[in-house]
Amino acid sequence: xxxxxxxxxxxxxxxAETVGALALFTARVARAALRPRLDRFETWRMLYRxxxxxxxxxxxxxxxxxxxAVVQTGAxxxxxxxxxxxxxxxxxxxxxxxxxxxxGLMFSGRVGANNTAQxxxxxxxxQVDALRALAIDPIEYLVLPRVLSMxxxxxxxxxxxxxxxxxxxxxxxxxxxxxxxWVFWNSxxxxxxxxxxxxxxxxxxxxxxxxxxxxxxFGLAVRGGALGVGRAVNSSVVASAISIFxxxxxxxxxxx
Amino acid sequence: xxxxxRVTLVRDGTRLLEDVSFTVPTGHALALMxxxxxxKSLILKLICGLLRPDAGRVFVDDDEVSALDxxxxxxxxxxxxxxxxxxxxxxxxxxxxxxxxxxxxxxxLSAADIEARVARRxxxxxLTDAARKPTxxxxxxxxxxxxxxxxxxxxxxxxxxxxxTAGLDPVTTNRIFALLAQLRAENAxxxxxxxxxxxxxxxxxxxxxxxxxxxxxYDGAMIDAxxxxxxGLRAFFEAGATP
Amino acid sequence: MSAxxxxxxxxxxxxxxxxxxxxxxxxERPASRVVLNQAFDVGNRSVFFILVTLGxxxxxxxxxxxxQAQRIFGDxxxxxxxxxxxxxxxxxxxLVGLMVAIRxxxxxxxExxxxxxxxQVDALRMCGAGPVDYLVKPRVLAxxxxxxxxxxxxTGSAWMAxxxxxxxxxxxxxxxxxxxxxxxxxxxxxxxCKAVVFGVVIPxxxxxxxxxxxxxxxxxxxxxxxxxxxxxxxxxxxxxxIGAAAFALRGGAGA
Numbered sequence: 001x002x003x004x005x006x007x008x009x010x011x012x013x014x015x016a017e018t019v020g021a022l023a024l025f026t027a028r029v030a031r032a033a034l035r036p037r038l039d040r041f042e043t044w045r046m047l048y049r050x051x052x053x054x055x056x057x058x059x060x061x062x063x064x065x066x067x068x069a070v071v072q073t074g075a076x077x078x079x080x081x082x083x084x085x086x087x088x089x090x091x092x093x094x095x096x097x098x099x100x101x102x103x104g105l106m107f108s109g110r111v112g113a114n115n116t117a118q119x120x121x122x123x124x125x126x127q128v129d130a131l132r133a134l135a136i137d138p139i140e141y142l143v144l145p146r147v148l149s150m151x152x153x154x155x156x157x158x159x160x161x162x163x164x165x166x167x168x169x170x171x172x173x174x175x176x177x178x179x180x181x182w183v184f185w186n187s188x189x190x191x192x193x194x195x196x197x198x199x200x201x202x203x204x205x206x207x208x209x210x211x212x213x214x215x216x217x218f219g220l221a222v223r224g225g226a227l228g229v230g231r232a233v234n235s236s237v238v239a240s241a242i243s244i245f246x247x248x249x250x251x252x253x254x255x256x
Numbered sequence: 257x258x259x260x261x262r263v264t265l266v267r268d269g270t271r272l273l274e275d276v277s278f279t280v281p282t283g284h285a286l287a288l289m290x291x292x293x294x295x296k297s298l299i300l301k302l303i304c305g306l307l308r309p310d311a312g313r314v315f316v317d318d319d320e321v322s323a324l325d326x327x328x329x330x331x332x333x334x335x336x337x338x339x340x341x342x343x344x345x346x347x348x349x350x351x352x353x354x355x356x357x358x359x360x361x362x363x364x365l366s367a368a369d370i371e372a373r374v375a376r377r378x379x380x381x382x383l384t385d386a387a388r389k390p391t392x393x394x395x396x397x398x399x400x401x402x403x404x405x406x407x408x409x410x411x412x413x414x415x416x417x418x419x420x421t422a423g424l425d426p427v428t429t430n431r432i433f434a435l436l437a438q439l440r441a442e443n444a445x446x447x448x449x450x451x452x453x454x455x456x457x458x459x460x461x462x463x464x465x466x467x468x469x470x471x472x473x474y475d476g477a478m479i480d481a482x483x484x485x486x487x488g489l490r491a492f493f494e495a496g497a498t499p
Numbered sequence: 500m501s502a503x504x505x506x507x508x509x510x511x512x513x514x515x516x517x518x519x520x521x522x523x524x525x526x527e528r529p530a531s532r533v534v535l536n537q538a539f540d541v542g543n544r545s546v547f548f549i550l551v552t553l554g555x556x557x558x559x560x561x562x563x564x565x566x567q568a569q570r571i572f573g574d575x576x577x578x579x580x581x582x583x584x585x586x587x588x589x590x591x592x593x594l595v596g597l598m599v600a601i602r603x604x605x606x607x608x609x610e611x612x613x614x615x616x617x618x619q620v621d622a623l624r625m626c627g628a629g630p631v632d633y634l635v636k637p638r639v640l641a642x643x644x645x646x647x648x649x650x651x652x653x654t655g656s657a658w659m660a661x662x663x664x665x666x667x668x669x670x671x672x673x674x675x676x677x678x679x680x681x682x683x684x685x686x687x688x689x690x691x692c693k694a695v696v697f698g699v700v701i702p703x704x705x706x707x708x709x710x711x712x713x714x715x716x717x718x719x720x721x722x723x724x725x726x727x728x729x730x731x732x733x734x735x736x737x738x739x740x741i742g743a744a745a746f747a748l749r750g751g752a753g754a
Contacts, residue, residue, distance in 0.1 A: 056502045072589045109727040117720025229716040230609020233723040237601045245555035344618035358626035
């Protein structure tokens, strides 16, 4: 019994330590961001790479997510003959919730994990130390461009993702429920507001910020060789996922 | 007996091994020498079936290793002991279990027999006290000794050693080679040793093969090698000679 | 398009490994106790993570739905009844699947990947332990048991969080929230089916990525990234496939 309590305590301590370390890291990044000396070329390159890396998977996920949303609500739509409402229900749930959430999780997997893998490999092979020895601040040189590009990309991808989800939704409701695309689009355009859209975008930006900070932190904080890198990636995606859900909840609550 | 017959290995368009042929008679020890990247580790992996040649054949005693499937290879590997270059110790079990691992997997011996064999090998490599330690707690030399113990616990008639003393100090290097000789003598094993320790190889092996960029440039008895006028071989011997 | 080509090659590799694992299971089923131990391990590693994330999900879902319901119908009494079936057959399994892909997927890929690059897998093969038999099989069987268990726990956590949130935000009476009327056996079956499929597919995909790791720490990093992406995508795709099948089985659009 006391063994279980001890482990629980150890777990809580480890959690507190991680959260603290993350907070400190965020503060350092924020301070560096006040007077940014961004390597323009590096930032553009990163933007391009992040966008190209994640677009196929975000588009695919969004397409399927749109289809899933329709399939799941399909039975109710048919039962209540609520064909006109499909577009609206789809719109607000995808734009506000499912869209940013799924895109966020996929982005965390595709870009966040990759980011952590790269930074941790650099750390393990002492390249980060080499930067410091050359009087280059790793936060300015490595982290800031990544944070900036990931926030921008995440927001863009959320918008693109919404478009793809819409396509998936329209196609599925037409194919499976027999809802005419025009009917779908009409109810969608009429009832879905800019607020719904903005809501989703704000979430996406917040997720992007969280994912970038978390992935950079775990990448640079890695210890140990090959297995350490694997563990860093593991911790990074787990922490990103938790951050996404926590942020999602609070933003939903605040922006109601 | 180990025999390579015109073995070629190609990866990503690069010919890593080209037309390699040599024989190690039963009970003899071959020193496999060559510059880094010449293909020495690849040959060892081909012999125990961890890699397949793109051309040519590999024989270990009566088995044509290059033609066996994975199930058959499992049986063939019981007669081979491999000491890996980077230890390849299992980090999920302690030292004693590392050495016992192959015996437990093959499930032919009783638990008591396995314990006895492991204890004997560990005593031989002077690691009885480390039996319950995790592998991460060992020094490089100790890890290599565990490797040796694990590779020979099942008394294989064929021993393959990939750089058994890499990164070790001179005293430990000598100890490892002495152990190798001792273990080999136990059942007159046929051995191939890859190493840069020229002096130690001269004492331990009676045949030598020199590889250069994937090709065999010398193949002969060790006693002849010292007098050979093969340029590559001379360079190695001179560089490695003690002053 | 090379991304598509890559995806197809990946899918074929995974299918191959799945077949090999199935054969290995049929050939020699490991002791129940060993499997249960490993399942417990897997579950243990993820349970806190799942409870937290699914809890927040339940809170968000109920909050969002309740908010819209209040705006449109002015009445939140049906929230509990309406959100439960969606949770049981859709959001629960999908998000548990994604979380398992994240937590367990990267874990397995990291473990196996680092064993590959440190030549431990080669050493295993030299000692008579085939990687599929020794590394993949136990993890797949563990997933088969652990993921459905996690689905139950996760869905429960989301449901409880919903109860708490609707009570706080909309003053909904807990007894009104706890309403199983709209949840049917078919929903549970669909959710369970998804959980079982995810439990098998995620470890196979992760092991497949791990076994192909090449080249030191960089290789392990790449393997873990690939594992989480492929496993997440597989969850989404399989979710749609099973969901569509269930929809059709329930009578489809003509219900």
